[in-house]
Amino acid sequence: MTNPLRVMLDRSARFRALLHKEMLTTLKDRTSRMILVGPLILYVILFGYVATFNLDYAPYALLDMSKTRQSAELIRAVDQSAVFDRVMTLQNTAQIAPAIDSGKALVVMVIGQDYAENLAEGKPAQVQVIIDGRNSTTAQLAAGYLSIIAGNVSGAGTVFESIRYLYNPNNLTQWFILPALIMMLSMLQIMVLSALSVAREREMGTFEQLLVTPFTTGELLASKAVVPILIGIFQGTLIFLISVFWFEVPLMGSILKIYAVMAVFVLAVVGLGLAISAYSKTMQQGLLIAFVTLVPMVLLSGLFTPVDNMPAWVQAITWADPLRFALLSVRRIYLADASWLHIAQTMIPTAAVAAVTLPFAYHYFKKRL
Numbered sequence: 001m002t003n004p005l006r007v008m009l010d011r012s013a014r015f016r017a018l019l020h021k022e023m024l025t026t027l028k029d030r031t032s033r034m035i036l037v038g039p040l041i042l043y044v045i046l047f048g049y050v051a052t053f054n055l056d057y058a059p060y061a062l063l064d065m066s067k068t069r070q071s072a073e074l075i076r077a078v079d080q081s082a083v084f085d086r087v088m089t090l091q092n093t094a095q096i097a098p099a100i101d102s103g104k105a106l107v108v109m110v111i112g113q114d115y116a117e118n119l120a121e122g123k124p125a126q127v128q129v130i131i132d133g134r135n136s137t138t139a140q141l142a143a144g145y146l147s148i149i150a151g152n153v154s155g156a157g158t159v160f161e162s163i164r165y166l167y168n169p170n171n172l173t174q175w176f177i178l179p180a181l182i183m184m185l186s187m188l189q190i191m192v193l194s195a196l197s198v199a200r201e202r203e204m205g206t207f208e209q210l211l212v213t214p215f216t217t218g219e220l221l222a223s224k225a226v227v228p229i230l231i232g233i234f235q236g237t238l239i240f241l242i243s244v245f246w247f248e249v250p251l252m253g254s255i256l257k258i259y260a261v262m263a264v265f266v267l268a269v270v271g272l273g274l275a276i277s278a279y280s281k282t283m284q285q286g287l288l289i290a291f292v293t294l295v296p297m298v299l300l301s302g303l304f305t306p307v308d309n310m311p312a313w314v315q316a317i318t319w320a321d322p323l324r325f326a327l328l329s330v331r332r333i334y335l336a337d338a339s340w341l342h343i344a345q346t347m348i349p350t351a352a353v354a355a356v357t358l359p360f361a362y363h364y365f366k367k368r369l
Contacts, residue, residue: 018215018223025200026193026227040185040235044242047181048174051304058142061088061105063096068116074127074153078109083145100132107131107142167252167335178243179334180303182236183262183326187269188294190232194273195290197224198365199280217366224277225270232266233259253333257343261329268322268350271357278364297323322350
């Protein structure tokens, strides 16, 4: 009669040997180890310093056709702001187009001749703002700032006495971007490693050798999943440390909650990657399918643009994107200390993706054996 404990110990020893083989395959040379760490640090630093929606500098040109005390007050308020820098003072409307075309001015503020009269009569005193559409996002931010300054000076319309940002007092882009990178950048590596794992065995000629070993299909597939998961968690931890200690993004929630979200997320991603790998006949095909999958996942995740602003049919597709809900959860943990219940409810679609992709990968992997 077979001892169940002995069988379990034998399986455990076999699986450890299989994991050791997978770790050596992934980390056997120095270049592979550097690729897992070096580019990751570079991406985090670039995103932290370069990818920003904050407007710190906006060159503008001025055309004052009113030349009154009231227009001078408005101009003074704009010039004294920390954002705007007047680079040109225009004399007529013919100079507007060259100011924009040359790239010297991001926006042109035109104060009409009847500006002071309309203010005195209590009418809306309109100020025309001409935007460089070639840089529309930044120019629209600048136009919005000008609108607030003009409203405060003229007293016309609604004047914001103060604006308060909850969870992000200074409205810093880094507080919005860096927590999301914990999931997004680790996803890239997990997807690529898992998508190449089975295809690499086929190209190296070792896939047939695995078939004659005593390993079960589940053990083989689990070994292919564990290494990308461990590497993804390591990379997520590295990004987390950089965001907290380098960029000083405060963590309002629990580290345990972040790792819980990461665990569910990496299971969904590795399931998708293994399904791609089991389907692909070559490494090139697996890599191509992985990148074709990754780009829509990032675009539909809400990393840079809100999902609510997308068309309704696109929003429906995003429910199949595990990155969307992982980003939503980690941002709420990071900045607002979301509760366990709230996180669990948010991560249900991601868990559903994992529940579908992992069995699918197992089925397709077994079918290919």
